[in-house]
Amino acid sequence: MKQSRKNAPIQILFPGAETWELWAIDSVEQRQTALAVPAFCGPAFLRVLALPVTSTYAIPLWMIGRNSEELRGAAELHLEKDGLRREDEPDGFDFERILAQENRVLVRVDALAKSVLKLGEESPAPDSICLAPKLLGIPDDQIVIWRELGRLVTAMARGGKLVYHNVLASSVLDGRAAEEVVRWARQFQFQGMVNPCSGITVWADEADLDLAWLQEKTGLPVTQAALPVPHFRPEDVSAILPRFAADLQARERRKVRTRRLLAGSAVLAGVLLVVFAVALVLALQNQKVLRDRIAALLPAASEIEQVQLRWEEVASAVDPERSPLEMMLLFRQLAIGEGISLTRFERSGERVAIKGRAVSPSEALQFLGAISRSEALSGYDWTYAQPLIGQDGTATFEIEGTATSVNP
Incomplete structure:
Protein backbone atom coordinates (compact mmCIF):
# COMPACT_ATOMS: atom_id res chain seq x y z
CA MET A 1 0.00 0.00 0.00
CA PRO A 242 27.56 18.56 -6.52
CA ARG A 243 26.59 19.85 -9.93
CA PHE A 244 24.57 16.74 -10.77
CA ALA A 245 22.50 17.19 -7.57
CA ALA A 246 21.93 20.88 -8.36
CA ASP A 247 20.76 19.90 -11.86
CA LEU A 248 18.34 17.34 -10.41
CA GLN A 249 16.95 19.90 -7.95
CA ALA A 250 16.51 22.44 -10.77
CA ARG A 251 14.71 19.79 -12.84
CA GLU A 252 12.32 19.06 -9.97
CA ARG A 253 11.66 22.77 -9.42
CA ARG A 254 10.74 23.06 -13.10
CA LYS A 255 8.39 20.10 -12.72
CA VAL A 256 6.78 21.71 -9.67
CA ARG A 257 6.34 25.00 -11.55
CA THR A 258 4.85 23.13 -14.50
CA ARG A 259 2.42 21.27 -12.24
CA ARG A 260 1.44 24.54 -10.57
CA LEU A 261 0.91 26.22 -13.94
CA LEU A 262 -1.20 23.30 -15.13
CA ALA A 263 -3.17 23.32 -11.89
CA GLY A 264 -3.66 27.10 -12.17
CA SER A 265 -4.76 26.74 -15.79
CA ALA A 266 -7.20 24.01 -14.80
CA VAL A 267 -8.62 26.18 -12.02
CA LEU A 268 -8.93 29.15 -14.40
CA ALA A 269 -10.61 26.96 -17.01
CA GLY A 270 -12.99 25.69 -14.33
CA VAL A 271 -13.82 29.24 -13.23
CA LEU A 272 -14.42 30.33 -16.82
CA LEU A 273 -16.60 27.27 -17.38
CA VAL A 274 -18.64 28.10 -14.28
CA VAL A 275 -19.00 31.74 -15.40
CA PHE A 276 -20.07 30.61 -18.87
CA ALA A 277 -22.55 28.13 -17.39
CA VAL A 278 -24.02 30.82 -15.11
CA ALA A 279 -24.27 33.27 -18.01
CA LEU A 280 -25.93 30.60 -20.15
CA VAL A 281 -28.43 29.77 -17.41
CA LEU A 282 -29.25 33.46 -16.93
CA ALA A 283 -29.64 33.93 -20.69
CA LEU A 284 -31.97 30.94 -20.91
CA GLN A 285 -33.96 32.25 -17.95
CA ASN A 286 -34.23 35.70 -19.57
CA GLN A 287 -35.23 34.08 -22.85
CA LYS A 288 -37.95 32.12 -21.08
CA VAL A 289 -39.19 35.29 -19.35
CA LEU A 290 -39.26 37.09 -22.71
CA ARG A 291 -41.15 34.23 -24.35
CA ASP A 292 -43.66 34.26 -21.50
CA ARG A 293 -44.18 38.00 -21.87
CA ILE A 294 -44.62 37.71 -25.64
CA ALA A 295 -47.09 34.88 -25.15
CA ALA A 296 -49.03 37.05 -22.67
CA LEU A 297 -49.12 39.96 -25.16
CA LEU A 298 -50.13 37.92 -28.22
CA PRO A 299 -53.91 37.88 -27.43
CA ALA A 300 -53.90 41.66 -26.94
CA ALA A 301 -51.91 42.17 -30.15
CA SER A 302 -54.30 39.95 -32.08
CA GLU A 303 -57.24 41.91 -30.73
CA ILE A 304 -55.59 45.21 -31.71
CA GLU A 305 -54.98 43.88 -35.23
CA GLN A 306 -58.62 42.85 -35.57
CA VAL A 307 -59.78 46.28 -34.36
CA GLN A 308 -57.46 47.91 -36.90
CA LEU A 309 -58.90 45.78 -39.70
CA ARG A 310 -62.44 46.71 -38.68
CA TRP A 311 -61.42 50.36 -38.54
CA GLU A 312 -59.99 50.14 -42.04
CA GLU A 313 -63.31 48.80 -43.23
CA VAL A 314 -65.31 51.75 -41.89
CA ALA A 315 -62.63 54.43 -42.06
CA SER A 316 -63.74 55.71 -45.41
CA ALA A 317 -67.19 56.36 -44.04
CA VAL A 318 -66.30 57.92 -40.69
CA ASP A 319 -63.05 59.73 -41.51
CA PRO A 320 -63.90 63.08 -43.05
CA GLU A 321 -60.58 63.26 -44.85
CA ARG A 322 -61.10 59.83 -46.42
CA SER A 323 -64.87 60.01 -47.08
CA PRO A 324 -65.80 60.01 -50.82
CA LEU A 325 -68.20 62.89 -50.27
CA GLU A 326 -65.54 64.89 -48.48
CA MET A 327 -63.10 64.25 -51.32
CA MET A 328 -65.69 65.31 -53.91
CA LEU A 329 -66.21 68.51 -51.95
CA LEU A 330 -62.44 69.14 -51.95
CA PHE A 331 -62.30 68.64 -55.72
CA ARG A 332 -65.21 71.07 -56.19
CA GLN A 333 -63.44 73.68 -54.10
CA LEU A 334 -60.33 73.31 -56.25
CA ALA A 335 -62.36 73.70 -59.47
CA ILE A 336 -62.44 77.53 -59.48
CA GLY A 337 -65.08 79.08 -61.73
CA GLU A 338 -67.47 77.41 -64.15
CA GLY A 339 -64.81 76.09 -66.51
CA ILE A 340 -64.33 72.67 -64.79
CA SER A 341 -66.84 69.84 -64.78
CA LEU A 342 -66.23 66.37 -63.31
CA THR A 343 -67.60 63.56 -65.39
CA ARG A 344 -66.36 60.59 -63.37
CA PHE A 345 -65.21 59.93 -59.78
CA GLU A 346 -64.01 56.46 -58.78
CA ARG A 347 -62.49 55.20 -55.52
CA SER A 348 -61.33 51.67 -54.89
CA GLY A 349 -59.34 50.94 -51.71
CA GLU A 350 -56.33 53.23 -51.74
CA ARG A 351 -56.82 54.32 -55.37
CA VAL A 352 -58.75 57.42 -56.55
CA ALA A 353 -59.47 58.29 -60.21
CA ILE A 354 -61.11 61.45 -61.58
CA LYS A 355 -62.14 62.38 -65.12
CA GLY A 356 -63.51 65.71 -66.31
CA ARG A 357 -63.68 68.47 -68.91
CA ALA A 358 -62.37 72.01 -68.96
CA VAL A 359 -63.24 74.90 -71.24
CA SER A 360 -59.58 75.19 -72.15
CA PRO A 361 -56.35 73.23 -71.72
CA SER A 362 -54.99 75.91 -69.37
CA GLU A 363 -58.00 75.53 -67.09
CA ALA A 364 -57.47 71.76 -67.05
CA LEU A 365 -53.75 72.04 -66.21
CA GLN A 366 -54.47 74.60 -63.51
CA PHE A 367 -57.02 72.23 -61.90
CA LEU A 368 -54.69 69.22 -62.08
CA GLY A 369 -51.84 71.22 -60.53
CA ALA A 370 -54.10 72.41 -57.73
CA ILE A 371 -54.96 68.78 -56.86
CA SER A 372 -51.33 67.63 -56.76
CA ARG A 373 -50.37 70.63 -54.56
CA SER A 374 -53.33 70.43 -52.20
CA GLU A 375 -52.26 69.90 -48.57
CA ALA A 376 -55.58 68.17 -47.83
CA LEU A 377 -54.83 65.61 -50.57
CA SER A 378 -51.11 65.23 -49.77
CA GLY A 379 -51.71 61.68 -48.56
CA TYR A 380 -51.91 60.60 -52.21
CA ASP A 381 -49.35 60.33 -54.94
CA TRP A 382 -51.00 61.99 -57.98
CA THR A 383 -50.20 61.22 -61.61
CA TYR A 384 -51.79 62.61 -64.78
CA ALA A 385 -51.17 62.97 -68.49
CA GLN A 386 -51.53 65.98 -70.77
CA PRO A 387 -55.21 66.89 -71.34
CA LEU A 388 -56.76 65.91 -74.68
CA ILE A 389 -57.89 68.95 -76.70
CA GLY A 390 -61.17 68.64 -78.61
CA GLN A 391 -62.18 70.32 -81.94
CA ASP A 392 -64.17 72.88 -80.04
CA GLY A 393 -61.13 73.87 -77.94
CA THR A 394 -62.24 72.13 -74.75
CA ALA A 395 -59.87 69.81 -72.88
CA THR A 396 -60.55 66.36 -71.43
CA PHE A 397 -58.36 65.36 -68.44
CA GLU A 398 -57.82 62.36 -66.16
CA ILE A 399 -55.85 62.13 -62.86
CA GLU A 400 -55.16 59.17 -60.55
CA GLY A 401 -54.02 59.16 -56.93
CA THR A 402 -52.54 56.34 -54.82
CA ALA A 403 -52.54 56.62 -51.03
CA THR A 404 -49.03 56.94 -49.57
CA SER A 405 -50.06 56.93 -45.88
CA VAL A 406 -53.02 55.70 -43.92
CA ASN A 407 -54.74 58.08 -41.58
CA PRO A 408 -56.32 56.23 -38.63
Whole structure:
Protein backbone atom coordinates (compact mmCIF):
# COMPACT_ATOMS: atom_id res chain seq x y z
CA MET A 1 0.00 0.00 0.00
CA LYS A 2 1.33 3.41 -0.91
CA GLN A 3 2.37 5.43 2.11
CA SER A 4 1.19 8.95 2.74
CA ARG A 5 3.74 11.72 3.13
CA LYS A 6 2.94 11.93 6.84
CA ASN A 7 4.42 8.51 7.63
CA ALA A 8 6.78 8.26 4.66
CA PRO A 9 10.30 7.26 5.78
CA ILE A 10 13.58 9.10 5.52
CA GLN A 11 15.57 7.65 2.65
CA ILE A 12 19.35 7.51 2.96
CA LEU A 13 21.32 6.60 -0.16
CA PHE A 14 24.44 5.13 1.44
CA PRO A 15 27.65 3.55 0.06
CA GLY A 16 27.67 -0.01 1.42
CA ALA A 17 30.56 -2.43 1.64
CA GLU A 18 30.31 -3.50 -2.01
CA THR A 19 27.26 -1.74 -3.52
CA TRP A 20 25.06 1.24 -2.90
CA GLU A 21 22.28 0.75 -0.37
CA LEU A 22 18.97 2.55 0.00
CA TRP A 23 17.91 2.74 3.63
CA ALA A 24 14.27 3.53 4.41
CA ILE A 25 14.13 4.54 8.06
CA ASP A 26 11.00 5.45 10.00
CA SER A 27 9.80 5.21 13.58
CA VAL A 28 8.81 1.55 13.17
CA GLU A 29 11.52 -0.18 11.16
CA GLN A 30 14.68 0.13 9.07
CA ARG A 31 14.74 -1.42 5.61
CA GLN A 32 17.83 -1.88 3.46
CA THR A 33 17.86 -2.41 -0.31
CA ALA A 34 20.99 -3.11 -2.37
CA LEU A 35 21.20 -1.09 -5.60
CA ALA A 36 23.14 -1.67 -8.80
CA VAL A 37 22.81 2.05 -9.65
CA PRO A 38 22.58 4.71 -6.92
CA ALA A 39 19.11 6.24 -7.04
CA PHE A 40 16.25 7.27 -4.79
CA CYS A 41 12.87 5.67 -5.38
CA GLY A 42 9.43 5.55 -3.81
CA PRO A 43 7.83 8.02 -1.39
CA ALA A 44 10.02 9.76 1.17
CA PHE A 45 9.63 12.67 3.56
CA LEU A 46 13.35 13.46 3.26
CA ARG A 47 16.00 12.12 0.86
CA VAL A 48 19.59 12.16 2.14
CA LEU A 49 22.59 11.46 -0.07
CA ALA A 50 25.69 10.17 1.77
CA LEU A 51 28.82 11.21 -0.11
CA PRO A 52 31.30 8.31 -0.02
CA VAL A 53 34.85 8.72 1.23
CA THR A 54 36.06 7.93 -2.29
CA SER A 55 34.27 11.06 -3.61
CA THR A 56 35.54 13.62 -1.09
CA TYR A 57 38.69 14.93 0.51
CA ALA A 58 38.76 15.66 4.26
CA ILE A 59 41.67 17.89 5.27
CA PRO A 60 42.14 18.92 8.94
CA LEU A 61 43.82 22.34 9.27
CA TRP A 62 44.73 24.80 11.98
CA MET A 63 43.51 28.25 10.92
CA ILE A 64 43.44 31.76 12.28
CA GLY A 65 40.08 33.41 11.82
CA ARG A 66 37.48 35.25 13.83
CA ASN A 67 34.34 34.32 11.91
CA SER A 68 32.97 31.81 9.44
CA GLU A 69 33.50 34.10 6.46
CA GLU A 70 37.23 34.41 7.15
CA LEU A 71 37.57 30.67 7.74
CA ARG A 72 35.73 29.88 4.50
CA GLY A 73 38.01 32.21 2.55
CA ALA A 74 41.11 30.63 4.08
CA ALA A 75 39.80 27.12 3.33
CA GLU A 76 39.17 28.03 -0.30
CA LEU A 77 42.68 29.49 -0.67
CA HIS A 78 44.18 26.31 0.80
CA LEU A 79 42.27 24.12 -1.67
CA GLU A 80 43.38 26.27 -4.60
CA LYS A 81 47.01 26.12 -3.42
CA ASP A 82 46.88 22.31 -3.29
CA GLY A 83 45.03 22.07 -6.61
CA LEU A 84 41.91 20.58 -4.99
CA ARG A 85 39.48 23.42 -5.79
CA ARG A 86 37.26 22.36 -8.71
CA GLU A 87 36.16 25.23 -10.96
CA ASP A 88 33.36 23.11 -12.43
CA GLU A 89 31.85 22.62 -8.95
CA PRO A 90 31.05 26.11 -7.53
CA ASP A 91 29.52 24.55 -4.39
CA GLY A 92 32.08 21.76 -4.17
CA PHE A 93 33.61 22.48 -0.75
CA ASP A 94 32.63 23.09 2.87
CA PHE A 95 34.29 23.29 6.29
CA GLU A 96 33.42 22.46 9.90
CA ARG A 97 34.88 23.79 13.15
CA ILE A 98 36.31 21.03 15.33
CA LEU A 99 37.68 22.99 18.29
CA ALA A 100 39.27 26.33 19.19
CA GLN A 101 42.57 26.76 21.06
CA GLU A 102 43.77 30.22 22.06
CA ASN A 103 44.03 32.19 18.78
CA ARG A 104 43.62 29.30 16.35
CA VAL A 105 40.77 27.09 15.19
CA LEU A 106 40.90 23.46 14.07
CA VAL A 107 38.67 22.98 11.02
CA ARG A 108 38.03 20.11 8.66
CA VAL A 109 37.87 21.22 5.02
CA ASP A 110 35.76 18.97 2.78
CA ALA A 111 36.07 19.07 -1.01
CA LEU A 112 34.69 17.03 -3.88
CA ALA A 113 37.13 14.67 -5.52
CA LYS A 114 37.30 14.28 -9.29
CA SER A 115 35.60 10.88 -9.17
CA VAL A 116 32.35 12.21 -7.75
CA LEU A 117 29.37 9.91 -8.11
CA LYS A 118 26.25 10.46 -10.23
CA LEU A 119 22.72 9.26 -9.58
CA GLY A 120 20.50 7.33 -11.97
CA GLU A 121 18.71 9.37 -14.63
CA GLU A 122 15.25 8.73 -13.17
CA SER A 123 16.29 9.36 -9.58
CA PRO A 124 14.61 12.17 -7.62
CA ALA A 125 16.93 14.87 -6.34
CA PRO A 126 18.39 14.63 -2.81
CA ASP A 127 17.03 17.04 -0.22
CA SER A 128 20.17 16.94 1.94
CA ILE A 129 23.78 15.88 1.45
CA CYS A 130 26.06 14.51 4.17
CA LEU A 131 29.47 12.88 4.43
CA ALA A 132 28.99 9.12 4.77
CA PRO A 133 31.31 8.74 7.84
CA LYS A 134 29.25 11.32 9.78
CA LEU A 135 26.13 9.15 9.39
CA LEU A 136 27.94 6.20 11.01
CA GLY A 137 28.87 7.98 14.24
CA ILE A 138 32.66 7.61 14.34
CA PRO A 139 33.71 6.93 17.98
CA ASP A 140 36.13 9.42 19.53
CA ASP A 141 39.87 8.73 19.70
CA GLN A 142 39.57 5.50 17.72
CA ILE A 143 41.02 4.52 14.37
CA VAL A 144 37.97 3.17 12.54
CA ILE A 145 38.37 0.95 9.47
CA TRP A 146 35.55 -0.34 7.23
CA ARG A 147 34.90 -1.31 3.64
CA GLU A 148 33.10 1.12 1.32
CA LEU A 149 32.19 0.21 -2.27
CA GLY A 150 34.98 -2.40 -2.36
CA ARG A 151 37.66 -0.10 -0.89
CA LEU A 152 39.06 0.11 2.64
CA VAL A 153 38.50 3.50 4.28
CA THR A 154 39.43 4.96 7.65
CA ALA A 155 38.34 7.86 9.87
CA MET A 156 38.95 9.47 13.27
CA ALA A 157 36.84 11.78 15.43
CA ARG A 158 37.40 14.12 18.35
CA GLY A 159 34.78 15.54 20.66
CA GLY A 160 31.98 13.94 18.64
CA LYS A 161 33.15 15.58 15.41
CA LEU A 162 34.78 13.98 12.40
CA VAL A 163 38.42 15.09 12.10
CA TYR A 164 39.45 13.28 8.93
CA HIS A 165 38.68 10.34 6.64
CA ASN A 166 40.68 8.77 3.88
CA VAL A 167 40.82 5.90 1.38
CA LEU A 168 43.55 3.36 2.12
CA ALA A 169 45.95 2.39 -0.62
CA SER A 170 45.47 -1.31 0.12
CA SER A 171 42.17 -2.96 -0.79
CA VAL A 172 42.58 -5.64 1.91
CA LEU A 173 43.28 -5.36 5.60
CA ASP A 174 46.95 -6.33 5.71
CA GLY A 175 50.20 -5.09 7.18
CA ARG A 176 50.48 -2.24 4.68
CA ALA A 177 46.98 -1.00 5.56
CA ALA A 178 47.82 -1.20 9.29
CA GLU A 179 50.98 0.86 8.83
CA GLU A 180 49.07 3.49 6.83
CA VAL A 181 46.32 4.06 9.41
CA VAL A 182 48.79 4.24 12.29
CA ARG A 183 51.00 6.68 10.37
CA TRP A 184 48.04 9.00 9.69
CA ALA A 185 46.93 8.83 13.33
CA ARG A 186 50.40 9.64 14.69
CA GLN A 187 50.82 12.54 12.26
CA PHE A 188 47.54 14.16 13.30
CA GLN A 189 48.30 13.46 16.98
CA PHE A 190 51.69 15.17 16.62
CA GLN A 191 49.95 18.24 15.15
CA GLY A 192 47.52 18.32 18.07
CA MET A 193 44.51 17.57 15.86
CA VAL A 194 43.50 14.27 17.53
CA ASN A 195 43.93 12.84 20.98
CA PRO A 196 46.17 9.83 21.59
CA CYS A 197 44.58 6.81 19.94
CA SER A 198 42.88 4.43 22.38
CA GLY A 199 42.35 1.57 19.94
CA ILE A 200 41.28 0.35 16.52
CA THR A 201 37.68 -0.49 15.58
CA VAL A 202 37.06 -2.64 12.52
CA TRP A 203 33.52 -2.61 11.16
CA ALA A 204 33.07 -5.87 9.31
CA ASP A 205 30.43 -8.58 9.05
CA GLU A 206 32.88 -11.49 8.70
CA ALA A 207 32.52 -13.68 11.81
CA ASP A 208 35.85 -15.49 11.36
CA LEU A 209 37.98 -12.39 10.79
CA ASP A 210 41.39 -12.84 12.52
CA LEU A 211 42.52 -9.49 13.92
CA ALA A 212 45.07 -10.68 16.48
CA TRP A 213 47.93 -9.88 14.13
CA LEU A 214 46.66 -6.28 13.80
CA GLN A 215 46.81 -5.81 17.55
CA GLU A 216 50.32 -7.26 17.69
CA LYS A 217 51.52 -5.05 14.82
CA THR A 218 50.08 -1.77 16.07
CA GLY A 219 50.18 -2.33 19.81
CA LEU A 220 46.62 -1.02 20.05
CA PRO A 221 43.57 -2.94 21.23
CA VAL A 222 41.43 -4.04 18.26
CA THR A 223 37.64 -4.40 18.34
CA GLN A 224 35.41 -5.85 15.62
CA ALA A 225 31.77 -4.82 15.21
CA ALA A 226 29.06 -4.77 12.55
CA LEU A 227 28.79 -1.68 10.38
CA PRO A 228 26.28 0.64 12.10
CA VAL A 229 22.99 1.56 10.48
CA PRO A 230 23.34 5.08 9.02
CA HIS A 231 21.66 7.67 11.21
CA PHE A 232 20.71 11.12 9.94
CA ARG A 233 20.96 14.25 12.08
CA PRO A 234 20.11 17.71 10.70
CA GLU A 235 23.39 19.11 12.07
CA ASP A 236 25.32 16.69 9.83
CA VAL A 237 24.08 18.32 6.61
CA SER A 238 26.91 19.61 4.42
CA ALA A 239 26.91 22.72 2.24
CA ILE A 240 28.53 20.74 -0.56
CA LEU A 241 26.19 20.53 -3.54
CA PRO A 242 27.56 18.56 -6.52
CA ARG A 243 26.59 19.85 -9.93
CA PHE A 244 24.57 16.74 -10.77
CA ALA A 245 22.50 17.19 -7.57
CA ALA A 246 21.93 20.88 -8.36
CA ASP A 247 20.76 19.90 -11.86
CA LEU A 248 18.34 17.34 -10.41
CA GLN A 249 16.95 19.90 -7.95
CA ALA A 250 16.51 22.44 -10.77
CA ARG A 251 14.71 19.79 -12.84
CA GLU A 252 12.32 19.06 -9.97
CA ARG A 253 11.66 22.77 -9.42
CA ARG A 254 10.74 23.06 -13.10
CA LYS A 255 8.39 20.10 -12.72
CA VAL A 256 6.78 21.71 -9.67
CA ARG A 257 6.34 25.00 -11.55
CA THR A 258 4.85 23.13 -14.50
CA ARG A 259 2.42 21.27 -12.24
CA ARG A 260 1.44 24.54 -10.57
CA LEU A 261 0.91 26.22 -13.94
CA LEU A 262 -1.20 23.30 -15.13
CA ALA A 263 -3.17 23.32 -11.89
CA GLY A 264 -3.66 27.10 -12.17
CA SER A 265 -4.76 26.74 -15.79
CA ALA A 266 -7.20 24.01 -14.80
CA VAL A 267 -8.62 26.18 -12.02
CA LEU A 268 -8.93 29.15 -14.40
CA ALA A 269 -10.61 26.96 -17.01
CA GLY A 270 -12.99 25.69 -14.33
CA VAL A 271 -13.82 29.24 -13.23
CA LEU A 272 -14.42 30.33 -16.82
CA LEU A 273 -16.60 27.27 -17.38
CA VAL A 274 -18.64 28.10 -14.28
CA VAL A 275 -19.00 31.74 -15.40
CA PHE A 276 -20.07 30.61 -18.87
CA ALA A 277 -22.55 28.13 -17.39
CA VAL A 278 -24.02 30.82 -15.11
CA ALA A 279 -24.27 33.27 -18.01
CA LEU A 280 -25.93 30.60 -20.15
CA VAL A 281 -28.43 29.77 -17.41
CA LEU A 282 -29.25 33.46 -16.93
CA ALA A 283 -29.64 33.93 -20.69
CA LEU A 284 -31.97 30.94 -20.91
CA GLN A 285 -33.96 32.25 -17.95
CA ASN A 286 -34.23 35.70 -19.57
CA GLN A 287 -35.23 34.08 -22.85
CA LYS A 288 -37.95 32.12 -21.08
CA VAL A 289 -39.19 35.29 -19.35
CA LEU A 290 -39.26 37.09 -22.71
CA ARG A 291 -41.15 34.23 -24.35
CA ASP A 292 -43.66 34.26 -21.50
CA ARG A 293 -44.18 38.00 -21.87
CA ILE A 294 -44.62 37.71 -25.64
CA ALA A 295 -47.09 34.88 -25.15
CA ALA A 296 -49.03 37.05 -22.67
CA LEU A 297 -49.12 39.96 -25.16
CA LEU A 298 -50.13 37.92 -28.22
CA PRO A 299 -53.91 37.88 -27.43
CA ALA A 300 -53.90 41.66 -26.94
CA ALA A 301 -51.91 42.17 -30.15
CA SER A 302 -54.30 39.95 -32.08
CA GLU A 303 -57.24 41.91 -30.73
CA ILE A 304 -55.59 45.21 -31.71
CA GLU A 305 -54.98 43.88 -35.23
CA GLN A 306 -58.62 42.85 -35.57
CA VAL A 307 -59.78 46.28 -34.36
CA GLN A 308 -57.46 47.91 -36.90
CA LEU A 309 -58.90 45.78 -39.70
CA ARG A 310 -62.44 46.71 -38.68
CA TRP A 311 -61.42 50.36 -38.54
CA GLU A 312 -59.99 50.14 -42.04
CA GLU A 313 -63.31 48.80 -43.23
CA VAL A 314 -65.31 51.75 -41.89
CA ALA A 315 -62.63 54.43 -42.06
CA SER A 316 -63.74 55.71 -45.41
CA ALA A 317 -67.19 56.36 -44.04
CA VAL A 318 -66.30 57.92 -40.69
CA ASP A 319 -63.05 59.73 -41.51
CA PRO A 320 -63.90 63.08 -43.05
CA GLU A 321 -60.58 63.26 -44.85
CA ARG A 322 -61.10 59.83 -46.42
CA SER A 323 -64.87 60.01 -47.08
CA PRO A 324 -65.80 60.01 -50.82
CA LEU A 325 -68.20 62.89 -50.27
CA GLU A 326 -65.54 64.89 -48.48
CA MET A 327 -63.10 64.25 -51.32
CA MET A 328 -65.69 65.31 -53.91
CA LEU A 329 -66.21 68.51 -51.95
CA LEU A 330 -62.44 69.14 -51.95
CA PHE A 331 -62.30 68.64 -55.72
CA ARG A 332 -65.21 71.07 -56.19
CA GLN A 333 -63.44 73.68 -54.10
CA LEU A 334 -60.33 73.31 -56.25
CA ALA A 335 -62.36 73.70 -59.47
CA ILE A 336 -62.44 77.53 -59.48
CA GLY A 337 -65.08 79.08 -61.73
CA GLU A 338 -67.47 77.41 -64.15
CA GLY A 339 -64.81 76.09 -66.51
CA ILE A 340 -64.33 72.67 -64.79
CA SER A 341 -66.84 69.84 -64.78
CA LEU A 342 -66.23 66.37 -63.31
CA THR A 343 -67.60 63.56 -65.39
CA ARG A 344 -66.36 60.59 -63.37
CA PHE A 345 -65.21 59.93 -59.78
CA GLU A 346 -64.01 56.46 -58.78
CA ARG A 347 -62.49 55.20 -55.52
CA SER A 348 -61.33 51.67 -54.89
CA GLY A 349 -59.34 50.94 -51.71
CA GLU A 350 -56.33 53.23 -51.74
CA ARG A 351 -56.82 54.32 -55.37
CA VAL A 352 -58.75 57.42 -56.55
CA ALA A 353 -59.47 58.29 -60.21
CA ILE A 354 -61.11 61.45 -61.58
CA LYS A 355 -62.14 62.38 -65.12
CA GLY A 356 -63.51 65.71 -66.31
CA ARG A 357 -63.68 68.47 -68.91
CA ALA A 358 -62.37 72.01 -68.96
CA VAL A 359 -63.24 74.90 -71.24
CA SER A 360 -59.58 75.19 -72.15
CA PRO A 361 -56.35 73.23 -71.72
CA SER A 362 -54.99 75.91 -69.37
CA GLU A 363 -58.00 75.53 -67.09
CA ALA A 364 -57.47 71.76 -67.05
CA LEU A 365 -53.75 72.04 -66.21
CA GLN A 366 -54.47 74.60 -63.51
CA PHE A 367 -57.02 72.23 -61.90
CA LEU A 368 -54.69 69.22 -62.08
CA GLY A 369 -51.84 71.22 -60.53
CA ALA A 370 -54.10 72.41 -57.73
CA ILE A 371 -54.96 68.78 -56.86
CA SER A 372 -51.33 67.63 -56.76
CA ARG A 373 -50.37 70.63 -54.56
CA SER A 374 -53.33 70.43 -52.20
CA GLU A 375 -52.26 69.90 -48.57
CA ALA A 376 -55.58 68.17 -47.83
CA LEU A 377 -54.83 65.61 -50.57
CA SER A 378 -51.11 65.23 -49.77
CA GLY A 379 -51.71 61.68 -48.56
CA TYR A 380 -51.91 60.60 -52.21
CA ASP A 381 -49.35 60.33 -54.94
CA TRP A 382 -51.00 61.99 -57.98
CA THR A 383 -50.20 61.22 -61.61
CA TYR A 384 -51.79 62.61 -64.78
CA ALA A 385 -51.17 62.97 -68.49
CA GLN A 386 -51.53 65.98 -70.77
CA PRO A 387 -55.21 66.89 -71.34
CA LEU A 388 -56.76 65.91 -74.68
CA ILE A 389 -57.89 68.95 -76.70
CA GLY A 390 -61.17 68.64 -78.61
CA GLN A 391 -62.18 70.32 -81.94
CA ASP A 392 -64.17 72.88 -80.04
CA GLY A 393 -61.13 73.87 -77.94
CA THR A 394 -62.24 72.13 -74.75
CA ALA A 395 -59.87 69.81 -72.88
CA THR A 396 -60.55 66.36 -71.43
CA PHE A 397 -58.36 65.36 -68.44
CA GLU A 398 -57.82 62.36 -66.16
CA ILE A 399 -55.85 62.13 -62.86
CA GLU A 400 -55.16 59.17 -60.55
CA GLY A 401 -54.02 59.16 -56.93
CA THR A 402 -52.54 56.34 -54.82
CA ALA A 403 -52.54 56.62 -51.03
CA THR A 404 -49.03 56.94 -49.57
CA SER A 405 -50.06 56.93 -45.88
CA VAL A 406 -53.02 55.70 -43.92
CA ASN A 407 -54.74 58.08 -41.58
CA PRO A 408 -56.32 56.23 -38.63
